[in-house]
Amino acid sequence: MRVKICGITNLQDAYDAVNAGADALGFVFYKNSPRYIEPLKAKEIIEKLPPFVQAVGLFVNENENFINEVCKDSKIQLAQIIDDYELINFDLLKTKYIKVIRVQNKKDLQNLNNEFYLVDAFVESFGGEGKRLALEWFESLDCSKFILAGGLTSNNLKELNGFGFYGVDVSSGVESNIKGKKDRQKIVDFVKEANEIK
Numbered sequence: 001m002r003v004k005i006c007g008i009t010n011l012q013d014a015y016d017a018v019n020a021g022a023d024a025l026g027f028v029f030y031k032n033s034p035r036y037i038e039p040l041k042a043k044e045i046i047e048k049l050p051p052f053v054q055a056v057g058l059f060v061n062e063n064e065n066f067i068n069e070v071c072k073d074s075k076i077q078l079a080q081i082i083d084d085y086e087l088i089n090f091d092l093l094k095t096k097y098i099k100v101i102r103v104q105n106k107k108d109l110q111n112l113n114n115e116f117y118l119v120d121a122f123v124e125s126f127g128g129e130g131k132r133l134a135l136e137w138f139e140s141l142d143c144s145k146f147i148l149a150g151g152l153t154s155n156n157l158k159e160l161n162g163f164g165f166y167g168v169d170v171s172s173g174v175e176s177n178i179k180g181k182k183d184r185q186k187i188v189d190f191v192k193e194a195n196e197i198k
């Protein structure tokens with residue numbers, strides 16, 4: 001089970017996530033988010049990451065030029081893309097990407113292409129709100145290319161046993177009481193529980 005810790009805004013949280021065993025760290029390039037980070041500040045963190053940890057950049061309804069520029073400036077390795085209006089020409093992206101599906105009902109999970117998706121609960125603010133998805137919507141689906149997000153915590157990860165998700169993603173579930181600042185113990189507990197999912 002791959003684990004992404006999202007909403008990294010400082011080096012200490014990045015190190016805590018890496019030391020706990022996270023596979024990927026998420027950096028939010030959406031200015032309205034309390035977890036927004038300047039690309040050059042993200043770069044300072046990303047340059048200090050050890051090998052085999054992926055830096056993921058989050059983009060909300062941006063164009064290809066903006067995404068390419070920010071990925072270059074920050075050294076992001078994977079762009080996580082919300083493209084509500086389907087305006088992006090993905091062929092023009094210079095960085096590897098993963099699309100986000102913001103799920104409001106079971107129907108949103110049907111007729112998808114054979115590619116990896118980050119599947120998140122629909123929230124007006126676009127993410128990081130701790131809202132969960134109904135797991136029964138995934139019961140008859142092949143989840144092997146889904147990274148599940150939305151309201152996950154170390155206490156509810158056991159519920160994912162048997163679904164076969166590729167990975168999990170968390171932001172508010174490992175935060176302290178300050179948005180944008182993580183809690184080391186919550187990260188440790190989350191990664192440990194994620195590694196126990198069968």
Ligand SMILES: O=C(O)c1ccccc1NCC(=O)[C@H](O)[C@H](O)COP(=O)(O)O
Pocket residue numbers: 006007026028030033034035058060120125126127128129130131149150151152169170171172173
């Ligand atoms: O986290 C944010 O502030 C954010 C803002 C705008 C777009 C996306 C954002 N986060 C996306 C993520 O991948 C979160 O990890 C995901 O929504 C899960 O969040 P949570 O329910 O808090 O674990």
